[in-house]
Amino acid sequence: MGAGATGTSVVVNLVRSGAAQRIDVFEPGAIGHGKAFSSTDPALLCNTSADSMSLLTECPDDFVDYLHGLGMPVAPQDCVPRYLFAQYCRDRYLDVRSLASARGVRLRHHQDKVVSVAGAGPGYTLLTESGAECPADAVILCMGVDAWAPPVVRPFRRHAGVVPASALGSVAALSCHSRVLVLGSRLSAVDAVIMLSRSGCRVQVASPSGTLPSVRTRMYPHPPDRGTLTALAGHPWVGTTDAAQADRFIAGLVRCLAGHGRPHLRDQLSLADDPVERLRAEIAIAEEGHNSWQDLTVEFIALTNEWLLRQPPVAWQNFWAIVEGVIDRYISAMPMGNAKKLLSLADSGHLEVRGRRPAELFRTGGRWTMKWQDGSCDHFDSVVYATGYRPPAMWCSGGRLLLGAHRQGMPPAVSADLRVDLGRNSDERVFAVGQCSATRAPLVHGVVAVAPQVSRVMGQLRAPPA
Ligand SMILES: Cc1cc2nc3c(=O)[nH]c(=O)nc-3n(C[C@H](O)[C@H](O)[C@H](O)COP(=O)(O)OP(=O)(O)OC[C@H]3O[C@@H](n4cnc5c(N)ncnc54)[C@H](O)[C@@H]3O)c2cc1C
Known part of the structure; x- marks a missing residue:
C-alpha cells in the first residue's frame, strides 16, 4: 500500500525475486512520485547522491546505471534533479510489469486509497476509500509521510x-x-x-x-572505505540506550569522525553562531574536501537502524531525541x-x-x-x-488496522522484523517499511535506508506462513 519510492522498491523487488504470484498495488497517485519526487521543477535537486538511491536491493548502482543509460554523464556522487528519480521509479515499475506478465504474475495498480486492513483468518481483507474489498495473504505498508502544519498556521x-x-x-x-x-x-x-x-x-x-x-558533496567515500563505524557496534558506549548515555554516544561518534587520518574535527565542522556565516564556513570546508563526516553518513544510518531495531522502542526514544538533535543537520545535509x-x-x-x-x-x-x-x-x-512531515496515522482496533486521522484505537506496535501487531497474538504478515516503521527504526527518511528493510521483508515473505 503506497507506491512512492518505498512502495515502488517493494514492488520491483517482489516481482524480481518471484516471492509473490499476485501483487495488488494501492496508490492513489502516480507510481514512484510520492511526496518527495512529484515535482517536475529541474531546480529541485535530490538531497542525496545518485549512488545512494537504488531501488534494487541487490544492485546499489542501479540509479546511476539508469542515468548513464539515458546518456547522462552523471557521477555517482551527483545530486540530480528529483524528477529524474520519479522517472526512474516509473521505468523500473514498467520493466517489472513486463517481467511479471512474462512470468504469469498478476500485477495491478489500483488508483485507490486503503482505509483499513482487517485480519481474516490467516489472511487479510483490505477496504479502500471507493468501497472496494481486496483479499491478501500479506500486506506491506509503505504510506510514507504526511506534511505537518504547526498550530500557529x-x-x-x-x-x-x-x-x-x-x-x-x-x-x-x-x-x-x-x-x-x-x-x-x-x-x-x-x-x-x-x-x-x-x-x-x-x-x-x-x-x-x-x-x-550542513553541506555535503557526496554520501559515500571515493574510493569506497566502508566499515569505519562498524566497530561502533562493539563499543562499550553503545551498550545501552539510556538517555544519560546519549552524550557518551555522541562523544564516541566524534572520536570515530576524527580518527583514521581524517582532518581534525574543528576543521571538519563549523560552530559559528550566525547561520549564514556557518553556511559560508561549511561551503568552504566542503570545497576543501575536509567534511569527512559525510563519508560516514550511510554507514551510520544502516548501523543505527540495525542496532536500535533490536532495542525496545521505549528504551531508546529519549536517548534518540538527544542524539538526533545533534546529528540531524548532518544526516539531512543539503x-x-x-x-x-x-x-x-x-x-x-x-x-x-x-x-x-x-x-x-x-x-x-x-x-x-x-x-x-x-x-x-x-x-x-x-x-x-516547511515544518516537516510525520509518519502516517495508523490505529489498531479489534484485529484491524485503521488508517488516517480521527480514527480510534492504539498506534500499532512494529516488531524488530518489521511486522505490525494487530493485537491478535499471531505473527502477522503485515509489514511496515519506510516511514511506517518510524516508531521502530529512527532513520528511515531516505531511499538508502529502505533497501535493507525491503530485503528483510522479502526474506520473511519467502518463508512459509507460521
Ligand atoms: C520534499 C522531500 C524531498 C525528499 N528528498 C529526498 C532525497 O533527495 N533523497 C532521499 O533519499 N529521500 C528524500 N526524501 C525522503 C523521502 O520521503 C524518502 O526517501 C522516500 O521518497 C520514501 O518515500 P515513501 O515512498 O516512503 O513515502 P512517500 O513519498 O510519502 O509516498 C507514500 C505514498 O503512499 C501513498 N499513500 C498514502 N496513504 C495511502 C493509503 N492509505 N493507501 C494507499 N496509498 C497511500 C501516497 O499517495 C504516496 O504516494 C524526501 C522527502 C521529501 C518530503
Whole structure:
C-alpha cells in the first residue's frame, strides 16, 4: 500500500525475486512520485547522491546505471534533479510489469486509497476509500509521510497566503518581489527558498533552532572505505540506550569522525553562531574536501537502524531525541549546489535566517503579522510552512488496522522484523517499511535506508506462513 519510492522498491523487488504470484498495488497517485519526487521543477535537486538511491536491493548502482543509460554523464556522487528519480521509479515499475506478465504474475495498480486492513483468518481483507474489498495473504505498508502544519498556521490553512512548502511547485506563484516568511529551516525550507527566489521574493527563514542543514558533496567515500563505524557496534558506549548515555554516544561518534587520518574535527565542522556565516564556513570546508563526516553518513544510518531495531522502542526514544538533535543537520545535509544558491541569496539581501519561535499569526491591513514568542512582530505578504512531515496515522482496533486521522484505537506496535501487531497474538504478515516503521527504526527518511528493510521483508515473505 503506497507506491512512492518505498512502495515502488517493494514492488520491483517482489516481482524480481518471484516471492509473490499476485501483487495488488494501492496508490492513489502516480507510481514512484510520492511526496518527495512529484515535482517536475529541474531546480529541485535530490538531497542525496545518485549512488545512494537504488531501488534494487541487490544492485546499489542501479540509479546511476539508469542515468548513464539515458546518456547522462552523471557521477555517482551527483545530486540530480528529483524528477529524474520519479522517472526512474516509473521505468523500473514498467520493466517489472513486463517481467511479471512474462512470468504469469498478476500485477495491478489500483488508483485507490486503503482505509483499513482487517485480519481474516490467516489472511487479510483490505477496504479502500471507493468501497472496494481486496483479499491478501500479506500486506506491506509503505504510506510514507504526511506534511505537518504547526498550530500557529492551522486556522489559515485554507487561505491562499498560507501555503505548505510541498504545494509551492503547484500553486500559482506567490506575488513577485513579495516578502515571505518560511517557517522551518531544514531541507523543505531550502527547497522553498530556492523556488521563491525565482520570483524575486525576499525570504525570512525562521525556526526555533535557526540552523540550516550542513553541506555535503557526496554520501559515500571515493574510493569506497566502508566499515569505519562498524566497530561502533562493539563499543562499550553503545551498550545501552539510556538517555544519560546519549552524550557518551555522541562523544564516541566524534572520536570515530576524527580518527583514521581524517582532518581534525574543528576543521571538519563549523560552530559559528550566525547561520549564514556557518553556511559560508561549511561551503568552504566542503570545497576543501575536509567534511569527512559525510563519508560516514550511510554507514551510520544502516548501523543505527540495525542496532536500535533490536532495542525496545521505549528504551531508546529519549536517548534518540538527544542524539538526533545533534546529528540531524548532518544526516539531512543539503547538496553543495543548493548551499551556494542560499549563500548568494543571503549575501544579496534576499534571505535572512532567524532562530525564533512563532506565537501568533494574524492578518492586518492585507498583510500577515507574525508575533514571535519574544514579543516582537514582523510583517509578511505570505507565509510558507516547511515544518516537516510525520509518519502516517495508523490505529489498531479489534484485529484491524485503521488508517488516517480521527480514527480510534492504539498506534500499532512494529516488531524488530518489521511486522505490525494487530493485537491478535499471531505473527502477522503485515509489514511496515519506510516511514511506517518510524516508531521502530529512527532513520528511515531516505531511499538508502529502505533497501535493507525491503530485503528483510522479502526474506520473511519467502518463508512459509507460521
Ligand atoms: C520534499 C522531500 C524531498 C525528499 N528528498 C529526498 C532525497 O533527495 N533523497 C532521499 O533519499 N529521500 C528524500 N526524501 C525522503 C523521502 O520521503 C524518502 O526517501 C522516500 O521518497 C520514501 O518515500 P515513501 O515512498 O516512503 O513515502 P512517500 O513519498 O510519502 O509516498 C507514500 C505514498 O503512499 C501513498 N499513500 C498514502 N496513504 C495511502 C493509503 N492509505 N493507501 C494507499 N496509498 C497511500 C501516497 O499517495 C504516496 O504516494 C524526501 C522527502 C521529501 C518530503
